[in-house]
Amino acid sequence: MRKVFLSFLGTTDYLPCNYQIAGYASVANVRFVQEACVARWCADWGSDDRIFLCVTDESLEKNWLDNGHRDxxxxxxxxxxxxxxxxxxxAPVEPVMIPAGRSEEEIWAIFERVFSLLEEGDHLYLDITHAFRSLPMLAMVILSxxxxxxxxxxxxxxxxxxxARGTMEDVKKMPEDHRHVPVFDLLPFDRLQDWVIAVDRFTATGDGKMIRQLADQDIGPLLRxxxxxxxxxxxxxNLGKALAEFSAAIATCRGRSISACSxxxxxxxxxxxxxxxxxxxxPLLHKLVPALAAFTGREITDGLAAARWCLDHDLYQQGYTILQETMITCIINTALNRDGRDRKDRELVNQVVKILKDSLPEERWKALAQKNRETTGKxxxxMANRLDMVEDMHNLSNIRNDLNHAGQNDGPMKADVIHHWLGEYIAKMEHAVTEVYGTTAING
Structure with missing residues (x-):
C-alpha cells in the first residue's frame, strides 16, 4: 500500500521555527511545517509513495517557488x-493546483481534486497547519x-x-533558537469519529465488528x-471482543450462547x-447501556430480549427463529422440567403443536410421538390449556418456513407484514412467559 503525505500550502511569509513532533527529534530552523513533517515521516519512503502539496496560484508564487515575498x-x-x-x-514530490475556495463551486472543485489523489488502501499522513478558510473541515470530510x-x-x-508560542509579532521577537513550535497530533479526533460511527452502527444495526476492530487497532499497541x-x-x-461475540451470537441464532454472551x-x-x-x-459507552438493559442472564427472558433486539435491528429471520426456539425451551422447562437441550424433546413440542392444531388422533401421530407417549402426553x-400459544407457535413455523425458502412458496408474505407480526408475536410470547414465570421474568 502507498504511503501518502498531503498538505496545503498557505501564502504567509512564515518565520523560521523549531518544530517539535512527538516521538521525533526537533526539526530546527525551518520556515515550513511541511518540511519538518516530511523530514520526519517520509525520509525512508520509496518511489511508489507520494508527497502532495496542494497550492493555489498565490501560494505557488509566494511559498512554493523561491523568493516569492516582497517588502x-x-x-x-x-x-x-x-x-x-x-x-x-x-518519494516523488508533486505540487497540486487547487482553487482558492472563494465559492461553493471552488470548494467542490477542491474536494474532487484532493480526493482524486488518493488510491485504494493508501496510508495517509495529513498536515492541516495552513489549510485556510473552510479547508480544515473539508479535509476531515474528505478523510471520512x-x-x-x-x-x-x-x-x-x-x-x-x-x-501556542504567542502572536506572530511575539514570535518574531524571539531568538530563533527559542522558537519551539509544537506539532499537535490530531489523529485521536479522527479516531473518535470512527468510534462514534462504530457505536452508532452497533446501536442501529447490532453489528459490533467495527468496535472490535477499533479496539484491536487502538488498544493493541498499548497492551503490547x-x-x-x-x-x-x-x-x-475485552469490550470489543464481547460486543463482536454478542452480535455474532444473535446474527447466527446461537440460542444457547446468548445469555452467556450478554x-x-x-x-x-x-x-x-x-x-x-x-x-x-x-459517553459513547454509556449510550450502549439502555440498548442492553433487557438482558438479565436468564435464558428464556434473554431469548425474548434477543428476539426484540432482532426486531429493532431489522434481523427478521433471526428474530423469528430465536423467538420460536426460545418458546420451545420454555415449554420443555415447564411441561417436562428439563433444560431443553434434548433434540427429541424439541421435536416433540413441534409435533404436539401439530397434534393440537389439527386435532390428530393417536393413530395419526408421527412415530416419535407414538414411541414417546408419556413425554408427548405431558x-x-x-399445551391443551394454552391453545392461543398453540396457534401462535403454528404461525411462527409457517413464517419461518416462508423466510427460510426466501418466499419461494405459494402466498409469500410481504416484508412489512413479516415485520409487523414479529412484533406482535414477541408481545404475545412475553405475555405468555409472564403468565408462566410471573412478572419478574420480563421485568427483571
Missing part, C-alpha cells in the same frame, strides 16, 4: 519546493469519504501550533507495550465505562 524589494527566501528537494527524498470509498487508513494528522498489564486498555479490548458483555461494558485512557469514549396436557 520594498524581493525578499530572498527558499520556497518549499527547494527545501524539499534538499531532503533528497525517494476516502475511508469508505478508497479504504484509506489515516496514520497522522498534524497541526503546527505557532499560536505494557505486556497486557494496562487495565483500561484491557477493558476496552452477561459477559454487560460485565465488560461496566468495566470499560470507567476507563480513563480514552475519555471521550465514556406436553399435550400443558
Amino acid at each position: 520594498k524589494n524581493i525578499l530572498e527566501r527558499q520556497g518549499l519546493a527547494s527545501r524539499l528537494e534538499g531532503l533528497h527524498l525517494a 469519504y476516502a475511508k469508505v470509498m478508497r479504504t484509506v487508513s489515516v496514520r497522522a494528522i498534524s497541526y503546527g501550533a505557532l499560536e 507495550a505494557t505486556e497486557g498489564r494496562h487495565v483500561d486498555a484491557a477493558a476496552i479490548r 452477561t459477559i458483555l454487560l460485565r465488560t461494558l461496566g468495566k470499560a465505562q470507567d476507563q480513563e485512557t480514552v475519555k471521550p469514549l465514556q 406436553i399435550l396436557e400443558w
